[in-house]
Amino acid sequence: MPQAVSKVRSATADEIRQAALEQFAQSGYEATTMRDIAASVGIKAASLYNHFDSKEEILWDLTRSAMRDLDANRDDALARLAPAAVPRVKLAAFVSAHVDFHAERRHQAVLVNSQLGSLSQAHHRKAVALRDAYENSLRTIIDAGVASGEFTVSDVQVATLAILQMGTGVSFWFRPDGRLRIDQVCAEYVKLALAIVRHEIQ
Amino acid sequence: MPQAVSKVRSATADEIRQAALEQFAQSGYEATTMRDIAASVGIKAASLYNHFDSKEEILWDLTRSAMRDLDANRDDALARLAPAAVPRVKLAAFVSAHVDFHAERRHQAVLVNSQLGSLSQAHHRKAVALRDAYENSLRTIIDAGVASGEFTVSDVQVATLAILQMGTGVSFWFRPDGRLRIDQVCAEYVKLALAIVRHEIQ
DNA sequence: GTCTATATATCGATAGAC
DNA sequence: GTCTATCGATATATAGAC
Numbered sequence: 389m390p391q392a393v394s395k396v397r398s399a400t401a402d403e404i405r406q407a408a409l410e411q412f413a414q415s416g417y418e419a420t421t422m423r424d425i426a427a428s429v430g431i432k433a434a435s436l437y438n439h440f441d442s443k444e445e446i447l448w449d450l451t452r453s454a455m456r457d458l459d460a461n462r463d464d465a466l467a468r469l470a471p472a473a474v475p476r477v478k479l480a481a482f483v484s485a486h487v488d489f490h491a492e493r494r495h496q497a498v499l500v501n502s503q504l505g506s507l508s509q510a511h512h513r514k515a516v517a518l519r520d521a522y523e524n525s526l527r528t529i530i531d532a533g534v535a536s537g538e539f540t541v542s543d544v545q546v547a548t549l550a551i552l553q554m555g556t557g558v559s560f561w562f563r564p565d566g567r568l569r570i571d572q573v574c575a576e577y578v579k580l581a582l583a584i585v586r587h588e589i590q
Numbered sequence: 591m592p593q594a595v596s597k598v599r600s601a602t603a604d605e606i607r608q609a610a611l612e613q614f615a616q617s618g619y620e621a622t623t624m625r626d627i628a629a630s631v632g633i634k635a636a637s638l639y640n641h642f643d644s645k646e647e648i649l650w651d652l653t654r655s656a657m658r659d660l661d662a663n664r665d666d667a668l669a670r671l672a673p674a675a676v677p678r679v680k681l682a683a684f685v686s687a688h689v690d691f692h693a694e695r696r697h698q699a700v701l702v703n704s705q706l707g708s709l710s711q712a713h714h715r716k717a718v719a720l721r722d723a724y725e726n727s728l729r730t731i732i733d734a735g736v737a738s739g740e741f742t743v744s745d746v747q748v749a750t751l752a753i754l755q756m757g758t759g760v761s762f763w764f765r766p767d768g769r770l771r772i773d774q775v776c777a778e779y780v781k782l783a784l785a786i787v788r789h790e791i792q
Numbered sequence: 793g794t795c796t797a798t799a800t801a802t803c804g805a806t807a808g809a810c
Numbered sequence: 811g812t813c814t815a816t817c818g819a820t821a822t823a824t825a826g827a828c
Contacts (some may be wrong), residue, residue: 398811400811415707416618416620416707416708418621419707421802421804422803422805423803423804431811432813432814433805434805434806434807434812434813434815435811437806438811438812443805505617505618505621506621542778542781543770543778545769546778546779546782549759549763550756550759551756553755553756553759554752554759556755556759557751557752557754557756557758561751567747568745568748573748576744579744580748580749580752580786583785583786584785584786600793602793623820624821624822625821633793633794633795634794634795635823636794636795636823636824636825637793637794637795639822639823639824644822644823645823
């Protein structure tokens with residue numbers, strides 16, 4: 389196995405990523421300073437530039453990783469299904485994975501859902517393309533359910549966005565010590581998604 | 591009628607509000623400078639301080655107004671109903687008003703949904719209280735529908751947040767020149783909300 | 793109520809010693 | 811790879827002339 393090509397695979401770089409992720413998600417990119425990030429890691433701001441070329445590069449590194457993780461999370465969930473799984477099963481797996489990610493990895497989720505506007509123009513375009521592809525993968529499932537007569541949806545695009553956005557919202561209120569466990573939250577949202585596509589339950 | 595008490599009711603102050611609202615919503619509070627706002631109005635940054643004491647005061651003014659408008663928008667919609675309207679009718683009116691606001695006044699909506707964290711601690715607390723009250727007013731409607739047997743909801747809190755958040759999301763994608771008119775979007779979301787509370791349609 | 797000028801602070805980023 | 815020192819730009823906000 390070839391060694392990682394970049395300096396950014398050091399242990400310190402990972403500490404920087406973790407600190408930056410938490411603060412970007414909590415306070416926002418613009419309100420977070422390089423000095424803030426450095427202090428969390430226990431170094432000075434100038435030392436950050438031994439690991440990343442700029443503040444924006446840290447944001448892009450985190451954003452790209454988060455979106456790749458989100459894709460991988462969905463792919464894993466769908467890959468566990470039988471190849472011929474019906475749309476109802478695929479939709480349930482997608483929504484459960486989506487909600488689980490937004491509850492379990494809320495810093496990454498919040499970053500992707502509120503800090504894309506701070507990226508450079510070039511990076512912003514790439515991020516939006518990834519987001520559109522993710523949205524499309526859900527729409528494809530709903531389309532299949534409509535085509536098979538399993539789902540009844542008056543507007544596929546609105547249903548797609550509604551299901552995604554209600555799940556995305558979980559990252560803003562879920563707390564591990566709250567009333568509902570993650571698996572209960574996922575199960576609730578699966579029910580709501582199936583209701584939205586008018587899948588007759590039971 | 592007594593005259594408005596504050597200097598902040600001048601025409602220039604209103605221009606400042608409009609410019610700040612657009613830029614805070616589009617670029618974020620931290621990324622927007624007083625020079626940016628002033629330039630939009632056609633004055634210098636120092637002149638802004640003849641109308642507002644600080645940048646944060648502008649944000650709070652806009653936030654408070656937006657949340658009051660959101661409340662008034664809901665109150666107007668509910669007041670138009672018969673006093674004895676059933677929960678289904680109240681829910682439909684709430685969701686329609688909620689979505690209409692988030693489509694029609696997207697700058698205000700985006701501000702309330704993404705810039706509260708930039709408020710001072712005292713103002714942030716007040717904003718969160720207003721947001722909680724708004725959320726509660728929807729939960730009360732759903733509770734009534736569950737109590738009357740009209741709705742079937744396995745978790746009222748999750749259903750409340752899901753309905754609010756999918757409607758809130760409209761402010762991020764709706765465009766006046768898009769495929770769907772506002773009234774069509776509202777009608778779609780009313781259907782989705784009724785499906786979520788398992789109200790049997792037709 | 794607007795302006796110019798400026799105070800004061802802090803930002804991202806760099807230079808160079810160790 | 812870390813540090814101290816600092817650069818140059820820019821932030822919010824104020825002072826005072828007009």
